[in-house]
Amino acid sequence: MKQSGFVPSSENLPIYYDLYTPDEWSSGQPLPVVLFLHGFKGFKDWGAFPDACAELSRAGFAVLAMNFSLNGVGESMTEFDQLDRFARETLSQDLDDVGSVIAALKNSKIEMSEGIQLDTDVIGIVGHSRGGHTAVAAAAEYPEVKCLVTWSAVADYNARWSSEMVSDWEEKGVTEIINGRTGQIMPVKKIVHEDALENADRLMAVKRVEELSIPALFVHSRGDEAVPYSEAEKLYEHCTSEQKEILLMPDSGHTFDTSHPFDGEDFPDIFQEVVTATREWFQNYLQ
Template sequence: MSSSTITKESGSVSSNEGLPIYYDCYLPPNSGAEPLPVVIFLHGFKGFKDWGAFPEACAAISEAGFAVAAMNFSLNGVGESMTEFDQLDLFARETLSQDLEDVRSMISAIHNEQVFPAGSSVDTGSIGLLGHSRGGHTAVAAAAEYAEVASVVTWSAVADYNARWSEDMISDWENKGVTEIMNGRTGQVMPVKDVVYKDALENADRLMAVKRARELTIPALFIHSKGDEAASYDNAEQLYRNCASDHKDLKLIEDSGHTFDTAHPFDEDEFPEAFQQALDYTTAWFQKHLQ
């Protein structure tokens, strides 16, 4: 795990609501020479771009010859601290529709040269999406929605978010307009308003990954752990089966969890074997289909 040669810069672009979409961009040496293909990283539910090993993973992908942009969704609940859920009012209304719009905003900002530093050369005709968990769900929908996306890779992706709402959550939304979930890592009680549920139901054809996978014609790779405790690996199998692309693959990793044996904070000298395996699959896929 080496990223000492990578240039990392941070900034924000505006969402369609005018809220900041915070990002980090990673560039390898000599990034002003040949145009670099772009990879956009999307975090999951109760996640953020700086979670655990994600920054080191983005740096490693960049080292393999990519311009990488890791973004925070505008309503993910993490503000300028970058690591604390200090905007629960925003988190409470983070819809899948807004996440999808944020990806559009990031793609547009990259095209308009607002993300990567002046003088760097990126190939905006060669954009890949990498998403973890709910971010993988959104990555599939975005790959079907936006013609600029040339390849997609998911880590531990959810296939159908509408299949994840529990009876208690639905009852809360119908009777109180809000439900509460516990963040096991921080101990915070986090509200989720009924607008999240209604959006997912009313716009299911546009938002549900398992539906949008049927529209994919670009190269698509679905990576999942057989030991995933949060989203079982049959999610990846569903996405793979439904994916219409002639260039698709499914990689199931043994004996690791939802984040491939990584945790937050991540302070190891090396990636766990499962995480390294997922990263190797990802890098090889993008090298084959974007470079």
């Protein structure tokens, strides 16, 4: 079962979400919550992500997939039609958006189907790529988060800015990137870089992972062309939790052999393994 809506961000912009719950839930027990965070140039409806969230929910979770308020995707849910917002999407705002969603869940601002209750003190979080980076910071920031999974996560975003990007920001206040899938030229303003530098202790995953005592699973493809698997190794090594694992998958790219749009009946084998490992991790540590 899927319900959709939005909650306001700290700027009063919509944080669109889809909430997946089991079609049948007769135990009477509150459902643990799992938050799903998309990555850079991503969105909650990308590729196989909705199907993965639905599969996780069938295992007895309420899975909330969210679009960050500044991710650049508006009511279409799939098109980057708000590039003015994308241009200033800071890591701080992303992290605050997670907090806004948690607060909305705890304050019953998100409508539930009849008979469904949520355990909002027991929240898991899974994030892909930049979303995995934010998921680590959120796990350290918000005490409700009790379990973490990352997919293809960045370890240190401040290590990813190229010299060309920094030069553009210094000279023009903005740099431009190309969306390889759509061909769009997408602006990124200097504030994004400044925010990451000024708030590094709060925002950088490689720093925040040192604060974790919750179960943490780091999943990555050995053939990731966008974020090398050494990033997962770095997060794993710096993580202070006694319950941590790293799962390195065979070569399957940044998105584990999936693409957008996704219309297959079955997941690619590697992606199915990732979803299964994620489900089992949450079953072991949230249920």
